[in-house]
Amino acid sequence: MNKDAVAGERSLKGIAVYPGIVIGKAHLVDRSKVKILYQYLVNTEHLNDEVERFEEALRVVEKEMLSLKNGMAEKLNDLGFILDSHLMILKDSMLRDSTIRTIRDEKINAEWALKKSLDKIREVFEQIDDEYISNRISDVENVTERILRTLSGKSQQSLSEIDKRVIIVAHDLSPADTTELNIGRVMGFITDVGGRTSHTAILAQALEIPAVVGLESATHAVADGDLLIVDGSTGVVLVNPDDSAIIYYQEKKLQLEDYRSSIARQGHLPAVTPDGQHISITANIEFLEEVAAVRDYGGVSIGLYRTEFLYLRSKAFPEEEDLFEDYREVAELMVPEPVNIRTLDIGGDKFVSKLEISKEMNPALGLRAIRFCLKQPGIFKTQLRAILRASAFGHVRLIFPMISGLQELLDAKKILAEVQEELDRDRIPYDDKMEVGIMIEIPSAVVMADVLAKHVDFFSIGTNDLIQYSLAIDRVNEYVAHMYQPYDPAIIRMIVQVVEAAGKEGIRVNICGEMAGDPLCIPILLGLGLDGLSMNPRSIPLIKKIVRAMPISQAHDDLEKIKALHTAEAVQQYLWERTGGMFPELREKGYL
Amino acid sequence: MEVIRRLKIRNSLGLHARAAAKIVELADRHESQLLLEKDGRQVDGSNILSVLTLACPKGTEMEVRTIGKDAEALMAEIDALFEGKFGEN
Numbered sequence: 001m002n003k004d005a006v007a008g009e010r011s012l013k014g015i016a017v018y019p020g021i022v023i024g025k026a027h028l029v030d031r032s033k034v035k036i037l038y039q040y041l042v043n044t045e046h047l048n049d050e051v052e053r054f055e056e057a058l059r060v061v062e063k064e065m066l067s068l069k070n071g072m073a074e075k076l077n078d079l080g081f082i083l084d085s086h087l088m089i090l091k092d093s094m095l096r097d098s099t100i101r102t103i104r105d106e107k108i109n110a111e112w113a114l115k116k117s118l119d120k121i122r123e124v125f126e127q128i129d130d131e132y133i134s135n136r137i138s139d140v141e142n143v144t145e146r147i148l149r150t151l152s153g154k155s156q157q158s159l160s161e162i163d164k165r166v167i168i169v170a171h172d173l174s175p176a177d178t179t180e181l182n183i184g185r186v187m188g189f190i191t192d193v194g195g196r197t198s199h200t201a202i203l204a205q206a207l208e209i210p211a212v213v214g215l216e217s218a219t220h221a222v223a224d225g226d227l228l229i230v231d232g233s234t235g236v237v238l239v240n241p242d243d244s245a246i247i248y249y250q251e252k253k254l255q256l257e258d259y260r261s262s263i264a265r266q267g268h269l270p271a272v273t274p275d276g277q278h279i280s281i282t283a284n285i286e287f288l289e290e291v292a293a294v295r296d297y298g299g300v301s302i303g304l305y306r307t308e309f310l311y312l313r314s315k316a317f318p319e320e321e322d323l324f325e326d327y328r329e330v331a332e333l334m335v336p337e338p339v340n341i342r343t344l345d346i347g348g349d350k351f352v353s354k355l356e357i358s359k360e361m362n363p364a365l366g367l368r369a370i371r372f373c374l375k376q377p378g379i380f381k382t383q384l385r386a387i388l389r390a391s392a393f394g395h396v397r398l399i400f401p402m403i404s405g406l407q408e409l410l411d412a413k414k415i416l417a418e419v420q421e422e423l424d425r426d427r428i429p430y431d432d433k434m435e436v437g438i439m440i441e442i443p444s445a446v447v448m449a450d451v452l453a454k455h456v457d458f459f460s461i462g463t464n465d466l467i468q469y470s471l472a473i474d475r476v477n478e479y480v481a482h483m484y485q486p487y488d489p490a491i492i493r494m495i496v497q498v499v500e501a502a503g504k505e506g507i508r509v510n511i512c513g514e515m516a517g518d519p520l521c522i523p524i525l526l527g528l529g530l531d532g533l534s535m536n537p538r539s540i541p542l543i544k545k546i547v548r549a550m551p552i553s554q555a556h557d558d559l560e561k562i563k564a565l566h567t568a569e570a571v572q573q574y575l576w577e578r579t580g581g582m583f584p585e586l587r588e589k590g591y592l
Numbered sequence: 593m594e595v596i597r598r599l600k601i602r603n604s605l606g607l608h609a610r611a612a613a614k615i616v617e618l619a620d621r622h623e624s625q626l627l628l629e630k631d632g633r634q635v636d637g638s639n640i641l642s643v644l645t646l647a648c649p650k651g652t653e654m655e656v657r658t659i660g661k662d663a664e665a666l667m668a669e670i671d672a673l674f675e676g677k678f679g680e681n
Contacts, residue, residue: 093638093642124645125645128647133644
């Protein structure tokens, strides 16, 4: 009997966005509006008390915001400016002084007066033509709601105050909500709205927390403290399940974990296709400490070492010596296997505290990565020196990120040559045969790949940015995120073009975006004859398992058929049937 | 002491939320009062919402007035902020 469908008193079905089963207590996030009480106050003494009550509420809210800001999860630091602007709004005279004046002049209670201030502000904002500015009213509403909650004595539904491990139940989670999340306390998420690419889904995937979205009525069907079973593989959520359902799901949870570890145990088997082709499966890492995980999961080398962490960690720019020590250690740990070190791939806006650079409206298209480095050659040279010095201690390769055309590449190589000369002069050893490659992640670089290929030793295709720039999709914008599609035929054509251009010059191509770790994409990537797939270490065992079952000859056929499909849906459907047909158990368990 | 100057918004984004926040930060750091006037409408430069509602695109000229002990210092910093396009590139 298929128990998934019938077990439990109440069961809900939504969209599964991260596999795994969790059993735990519900924490209902109530975002309903506070009911406002309207009251006239008759004597002056009451008015003074009312003003004091309002000011006290402002102090409480300010304190809350400051503690949120300080306790914000590191992964979410980008969202800090939202809280900063909320703090400024809290002190704004249109909100603060005007409310106090209204309490005194109209002899009404603080809630009512505050509501009047909000209405006035809303009126002003509605008249502004600039949509970007008029939309800021949502920030004012958010702040007002917090003050009203505090005034009403209704406790602030702060996600940061959760003190037990719980399953979050919400209508939706906004980026502002997630700034408050105490990640260690969240076992799972379920939400009324959202899809596979909604903000909640992306968050669940980033944090590896089972989640089901698009349940429609979760916040009505679930009460705070209810026992929930969330099956992030099938999208089923059970509310207050009976004992037999709990036993059944505990068993299923164990099986799922067993299955996961059985895949992990096979991680050390070589990635060789049934027809004998050896595929290089490598790891993307961010910290030195991840090298151990790479080995555990069966990765042979480091396909992409992101170097941003040391720059974001402290207020000052890192010293050459610190960078060198870090790079040398990774290189030495991996000897004789290669470590591909990518130079700084970060926006200038990340360095607001270090350099006087403003926040940009459109950072993805702004001063970042190689552009930032070419503009700040001092910072760039320090990193290049550290990488070159580390190359004397292992097999180091260099990757320049975000190259958009030949001139940028030549400029970067010129600076590299200058650094090499300096090292020669100082008699500091480095590997003078160190290979230099570029990230292919901007559409213009795809178009010019034949030219760029003459000047580098290899290409590394960064699919995440390539998809974002090609399809003009900001994947954290929930209104368009569903259009972020690795299966889009345009993306596949671009990758084909890059592989062909590289083939003409005889240089290697590997792929290091999320596509490389997506089980569905493997037929495409093998069919293209890529030299390597680089991915999150945790994805390695599963991808290897698929590679070991997929003959190259068949992947070639698949690719030809896929090239004839002209929508992302058709490609995805094809891949789903293809990989799902080969591995029904992966489909069943929510891995595809 | 009172200083008055006409300043022009030179950054391409105009006076958006982050630029407005920079003005408010400066105003908060000084004792003197900061007033911004555009098309006959004058607002207090220490209030983010008021500054935002001026809705100034690129090229807008406004009259900036600082009043108080450190009026000159505040004006110098505001001037530099406008001149430096609010730190945009």
